Amino acid sequence: MLSNGKCPKNILSIKDALEAVEGRWKLLILFSLSTGTKRFKELGREVSWITDKTLSRELKLLESNKLITRKVFDTFPPAVEYTITEHGKSLEKVIEELHYWGLAHRKEVLGK
Amino acid sequence: MLSNGKCPKNILSIKDALEAVEGRWKLLILFSLSTGTKRFKELGREVSWITDKTLSRELKLLESNKLITRKVFDTFPPAVEYTITEHGKSLEKVIEELHYWGLAHRKEVLGK
Numbered sequence: 001m002l003s004n005g006k007c008p009k010n011i012l013s014i015k016d017a018l019e020a021v022e023g024r025w026k027l028l029i030l031f032s033l034s035t036g037t038k039r040f041k042e043l044g045r046e047v048s049w050i051t052d053k054t055l056s057r058e059l060k061l062l063e064s065n066k067l068i069t070r071k072v073f074d075t076f077p078p079a080v081e082y083t084i085t086e087h088g089k090s091l092e093k094v095i096e097e098l099h100y101w102g103l104a105h106r107k108e109v110l111g112k
Numbered sequence: 113m114l115s116n117g118k119c120p121k122n123i124l125s126i127k128d129a130l131e132a133v134e135g136r137w138k139l140l141i142l143f144s145l146s147t148g149t150k151r152f153k154e155l156g157r158e159v160s161w162i163t164d165k166t167l168s169r170e171l172k173l174l175e176s177n178k179l180i181t182r183k184v185f186d187t188f189p190p191a192v193e194y195t196i197t198e199h200g201k202s203l204e205k206v207i208e209e210l211h212y213w214g215l216a217h218r219k220e221v222l223g224k
Contacts, residue, residue, distance in 0.1 A: 013214030014139060014207065020217055024127055066220055087220050094209045095126060101206045102125030105132055108178055108199050 017094065020065045025050060025058045030091065033068060033084040040080055067091070129206065132177045137162060137170045142203065145180060145196040152192055179203070 021027055025047065032038060032046045044055055059082060062068045067088035073079040133139055137159065144150065144158045156167055171194060174180045179200035185191040 013212075013218060014210045015214070016218050017210040017214035018130070018134075020221075022130075027126060065217070087217070090216060091213060094206075094213045097206045097209045098126045098129040100125075101203060102127070102129035104202060105177070105199070106125060106128050109132075 020067070021091065021094075023058070025054060026062055026067075027095065029055070029058055029062060030067060030084060030088055030095075033082060034089065034092075037081050037083040040082070043082060062088070132179070133203065133206075135170070137166060138174055138179075139207065141167070141170055141174060142179060142196060142200055142207075145194060146201065146204075149193050149195040152194070155194060174200070 021030075028047045028050075029043065032043055038046070040052075040055070040059075043059075044050060044052060047055065050058075059068065059070070063070055066085055069083050069085055071081045071083070073081070133142075140159045140162075141155065144155055150158070152164075152167070152171075155171075156162060156164060159167065162170075171180065171182070175182055178197055181195050181197055183193045183195070185193070
């Protein structure tokens with residue numbers, strides 16, 4: 001393994017990564033934005049069950065972690081668009097590995 | 113990305129994976145066991161700052177998720193050994209990707 005059994009620095013980076021994507025919404029939102037730039041209402045429709053309040057909060061957190069950008073257009077009413085950043089896209093490998101391991105884990109532990 | 117923007121099944125497997133390794137202790141314990149079978153006291157020494165009570169709880173959770181095995185020897189006092197399973201070892205890729213992304217994320221967001 002990476003750490004040869006002990007290395008708090010490795011743990012720190014893993015903790016950083018887990019914190020940036022914690023909860024189920026952030027990954028769903030990034031998934032949705034991975035197919036293209038979207039407006040707030042579009043995201044709300046695609047990310048089912050999310051409330052406007054939660055979506056707004058999660059988008060702010062993703063923006064502060066530089067995983068997405070927010071652009072406001074000077075129209076009436078003002079249009080707001082969200083786009084995944086290169087940094088956000090770089091999460092793909094992590095998500096893929098988590099996905100595959102999660103599938104194997106479900107089989108191993110739950111037998112399905 | 114994996115989901116093409118929407119696929120709750122992918123999210124489910126990712127959620128499973130995150131739940132199985134949540135917290136900082138489980139990964140540290142798996143790191144420690146990746147170098148070989150250890151006794152409870154040895155683990156306690158290697159995984160710094162962990163209390164016996166927490167270590168005991170985390171080992172049980174890891175065992176219930178089939179990430180480690182526990183073997184009791186019929187000696188006096190009884191010896192207990194913990195070993196990482198093949199399933200536990202299969203987490204390596206996830207941990208590696210999390211580690212590398214966490215490093216990049218720290219640079220991107222915190223500039224260090």
